[in-house]
Amino acid sequence: MARLDGTRSLVTGGTSGIGAAIVMRLREEGAAVVFTGRNVQRGEALATRTGGAFVQADVRDPDAVRVSVSTAVDILGGLDALVVNAGILHEAPLSQTSDGAWDAVVETNLVGPYLYAVACLPELRASGGGSITLISSDAGVWPETQIGAYSVSKRALNWLAQMLAMEAGPHGIRVNAICPGDTAPGMATFVEGRVEPRDTSGWLLPPLGRVGTGADVAGAVAFFVSPDGAFCNGSVLLVDGGMRASLHASTVMAS
Amino acid sequence: MSGTALVTGGSSGIGRSCVERLRHDGYVVAFTGRNRERGQAVAAATGATFLACDHRDRVASDRAVEQALELGGGRLDVLVANAGILFQGPIEATPEAAFRELVEVNLTALFRVSRACFGPMVAQGGGSMVHIASDTGIRGIHGIAAYSVTKAGVVAVAELFAAEGAPHGVRANAVCPGDVVPGVQATPEGHADHAENPESWVPPPSGRFGTGEDVAALVAWLASDESAHMTGATLRIDGAAGAAMRLLTRA
Numbered sequence: 001m002a003r004l005d006g007t008r009s010l011v012t013g014g015t016s017g018i019g020a021a022i023v024m025r026l027r028e029e030g031a032a033v034v035f036t037g038r039n040v041q042r043g044e045a046l047a048t049r050t051g052g053a054f055v056q057a058d059v060r061d062p063d064a065v066r067v068s069v070s071t072a073v074d075i076l077g078g079l080d081a082l083v084v085n086a087g088i089l090h091e092a093p094l095s096q097t098s099d100g101a102w103d104a105v106v107e108t109n110l111v112g113p114y115l116y117a118v119a120c121l122p123e124l125r126a127s128g129g130g131s132i133t134l135i136s137s138d139a140g141v142w143p144e145t146q147i148g149a150y151s152v153s154k155r156a157l158n159w160l161a162q163m164l165a166m167e168a169g170p171h172g173i174r175v176n177a178i179c180p181g182d183t184a185p186g187m188a189t190f191v192e193g194r195v196e197p198r199d200t201s202g203w204l205l206p207p208l209g210r211v212g213t214g215a216d217v218a219g220a221v222a223f224f225v226s227p228d229g230a231f232c233n234g235s236v237l238l239v240d241g242g243m244r245a246s247l248h249a250s251t252v253m254a255s
Numbered sequence: 256m257s258g259t260a261l262v263t264g265g266s267s268g269i270g271r272s273c274v275e276r277l278r279h280d281g282y283v284v285a286f287t288g289r290n291r292e293r294g295q296a297v298a299a300a301t302g303a304t305f306l307a308c309d310h311r312d313r314v315a316s317d318r319a320v321e322q323a324l325e326l327g328g329g330r331l332d333v334l335v336a337n338a339g340i341l342f343q344g345p346i347e348a349t350p351e352a353a354f355r356e357l358v359e360v361n362l363t364a365l366f367r368v369s370r371a372c373f374g375p376m377v378a379q380g381g382g383s384m385v386h387i388a389s390d391t392g393i394r395g396i397h398g399i400a401a402y403s404v405t406k407a408g409v410v411a412v413a414e415l416f417a418a419e420g421a422p423h424g425v426r427a428n429a430v431c432p433g434d435v436v437p438g439v440q441a442t443p444e445g446h447a448d449h450a451e452n453p454e455s456w457v458p459p460p461s462g463r464f465g466t467g468e469d470v471a472a473l474v475a476w477l478a479s480d481e482s483a484h485m486t487g488a489t490l491r492i493d494g495a496a497g498a499a500m501r502l503l504t505r506a
Contacts, residue, residue: 159407163400
């Protein structure tokens, strides 16, 4: 019997990058998966490939968030795990961050996860417990000057995980955050009102000598979702190849 | 000490104490507030300039910074980013509108005011930003969960402006008060019943709660050249509450 057999899971931002890797991993381990995303073509292709179900939703639309949760619950017949992965990055120091970029980052990376968590908590309680896993960032642990708004949003997201851990814990719901370091391919990036893939050339390598992959992060997600993570609640887990342990301020600035 | 200072949320509480202290220390002070009557009373008592402003209104918030800069003849030496609101309750009991308002006032407005002050401070060769966060920005408190989330973000904003401003002589530090009487009374609209309630507090090891004057003294030091090499720091001021961490079991 696979580790996640019968685990009814909702993954946000699941059509590409880390999110797609999470969908694939949860399916491989036997979970039933509904995943959201904005791009219908990519979503349907991944659904066909994995046997997951795609629901189109933009995390910045509160009504779409709530509809996607109820749709997922209808498809799955309940909910045991929420994985909030949808996120957006903007490359600029705070002083050069426009209102538009700040709002996009805060809405997607902080308000969106709040909306998903609040919408899913009653469903998880109805299942007698479960888990919420928030995909954060190492920038939430140590802010990076060149991705200012993103760093702020992820710091706040780590706090959201810890606050939820305390209030949901008594209901058997575990809430954890995963903080990936640089992971290829680069994530969706807000550029002059559009969303583009991040330029990943010039990345410094962590002590392990390579950048992370979606599969690296997906492995940590599967652990938190599974019974192996049964006593993890309020954890903030770095998955960064040792980058944070090795960096000092000057390299952060240089990157 | 001389120079110009802007204090956001200066008509009551910690902000008011900062206005009084900075005036006492010789600064020209402008401060924002929502309540005109209270603001004008503080202005009359201290000689500071009151700028009526609700930081939920981004246009008004921008205008307030411009007015403070005009007051200083284009200079702004000190920013005390203090304006904040609080909602008592866990995350799940925080309505969407209240959550958004906490993010807008505590985090976005604080970021926007800091951004507006950053350029002039760089241009004039230096300045000091003091971001009033909270001990909940160091360790969250379940009973004021959404507030804690925003205050974690405030600490990050201070760190980021410190890193960015350091080469230009612009400093930024996060001040993290513990329980300060009379507690944060400003709330999201329609939620006055979710303001902070000091009757529920447990005193820290120092045996008393903090006062606005306690915090203002630290702010005044961070504003001054006495603290010239302090930047990017996160400073608790809490009577050792954080050092003597009580296990906060689920209440």
